[in-house]
Amino acid sequence: MGSGKGSGKGGADARYTGFMSLPTLAVVPGELDLQALVREVAASRPGDGAIASFVGLVRDHNQGRRVSFLDYEAYEPLAVRTLGRIVDEARQAWPDTRVGLHHRTGRIEIGEASVIIVAASPHRANAFAACRYAIERVKQIVPIWKHEHFEGGDVWLEGATADPDDESARQTAYRIACA
């Protein structure tokens, strides 16, 4: 991804440098654009009745620490591939949904978006479910890491052991999505 140094579409999408057009899946160092992703996902099937979106922001506190900023690292080719897997899984669970997913890398300040997810469907129930499922799976299996810089130090955050074939983790995400 990001290899084509095209002129881009300009305007709001210009921050995604290197893309000829806005992809629905991306792991990028620049600021994320929710409106652009909503437009892109919505355009793939006009006439649907619902779009649900999720925006993950850098929080100012974590486990009792006052967070200064986060620095995200990704294994980019595998991260993009894994986002694609999550979209495929969501489509299997809710066949009428389409999901777009962008994750930012590098230094991100408090209050800025680190991840945006857009799920479209004919009806709201599946849009909400697919959106929730996608963020749960991001946290389980996408090879991205937070390096937390807080007042007094820094630490690599380590969450889930990534195993896309772990069916119990997938079921957990599905249950949360349908709760």
Next chain:
Amino acid sequence: MRVTVRLFARLRDLAGSGELVRNVDEPATVQTVWRALVAETPALGDYERTMSVAVNADYSRMSASVSDGDEVAFLPPVSGG
């Protein structure tokens, strides 16, 4: 044969580099490459039970065979989102 090793997050910090090139004897598995790394940097060994591995940017297993020119990645527990 020659393999490229990719390390991320704390594994990268521990090893002092995110990309290493290593020669390993054939036949080799991901486990062979990992053992060579731990011999160089014993602190990495703590991650053996919690990390994931990838070969050529696709999730894989420690028992998977590795070929000349492959990129083998070791991934600590993830924390995206």
